[in-house]
Amino acid sequence: MARKLPLVTAETAAFWQGGRSGQLMVQYCDACNQWFHPPAPVCPRCGSLDVAPKPVSGRGRVLSYTVNHQAWLPDLDKPYVIAIIELDDQPGLRMLSNVIGLPHDQVHIGLPVQVVFEQHEDVWLPLFAPRKGTDL
Template sequence: MPRKLPALNADNRAFWQGGEQAELRIHRCTACSLFFHPPAPLCPHCASFKVLPTAVSGKGTVLSYTVNHQPWSPEIEVPYVVAIIELVEQQGLQFVSNVVGIPVTDVHIGLPVQVSFLNIEDVWLPLFEKAQ
């Protein structure tokens, strides 16, 4: 069973396909300047419909993580890290992803990370590696 991919729609397409241009695109409200995730047609802070996907640096910090040893899918090698990443652009701008490219024992809270992308079909999954 391969990774389950998201259903693309007008609201989330820029997020899931920004990796094709090596861009992590997060929705931002032009009325109040708040970044927010997941993508939505209106701002969760001020309810404005003036939102658009905006390329961010892709840099962040591991806020929390777990090491998974359960082989849920044969395509994903265990153990692997599932982490909450906070992006540098805004305090509280967080989402869940995997930390890849380093031993799971090297992952820790506070680890600086940067985005990388895994392309599967028409989706570019944002993953995170240790920042250079």
């Protein structure tokens, strides 16, 4: 699938490049012991600067999703699923991604998923596929 790649900055490098070592890296605040996404230099909950990327489990569930049928780029495969994934590591820890590895009509709210990485240049995109052993 053709993809537009994000700009990798010092602030976002751990998130976009953690897949190199197979780890989903998410910002963690040591002051209030909370994960947060997207990456930022300041904790959005308590305002602390004591934040750093740390690995999370990469497991979660589909909280909501939509199926896109529009080919926004000429080489873009369609249809594809855009989903909000709630990670198991903390209630409310969510990220926007794609669900891959099954037909779009089998994706459903509550589907247990696991992160997989798709490398493009120096970026490892975190995508989500059904967890192995999951009944669809």
